[in-house]
Amino acid sequence: MSIHYYTKEGLEKLREELKHLESVQRPRISEQIAEARDKGDLSENAEYDAAKEAQGLLELQISKLKEIISSARVIDESQLDNSKVLILSKVKVRHKTLGKEFHYTLVSEKEADLASGRISIDSPIGKGLLGKKVGEEAEIKTPNGSVFFEVLEISRA
Helix, strand or coil, X not given: CCCEEECHHHXXXXXXXXXXHXXXXXXXXXXXXXXXXXXXXHHHCHHHHHHHHHHHHHHXXXXXXXXXXXXXXXXXXXXXXXXXXXXXXXXXXXXCCCCCEEEEEEECHHHCEHHHCEEECCCHHHHHHXXXXXXXXXXXXXXXXXXXXXXXXXXXX
């Protein structure tokens, strides 16, 4: 089992999602199965089959979420080194070709949200930036060739 790192807020969000799946979604699907069962012959009951399939998918989702939560570790930001890019680093970079500056915060995959500048440490940019120091260049391989970013600043989120 691999360890997943989260912010305190990110882990709480996962726990809330699990609680919702178990306390809201699970009873709803059970009701659908009961209603479909009450309609008679189960051998030709599409509603029953669909509800049972939905139940199986939900239980799989709950199981995966429980596994992630059990292997999750909250990151102690006070212990992180600001001299290089790590998870929870807030990074200011310059796209060498475009000359544009971008701000990213590196987070776990489940907390990523590109619209708010939160990118996964498992994304190509995240992987390329990890371990870099201010002034260093990161080569990011894309389908259209390599892109180069210069690390301008590193701070904590």
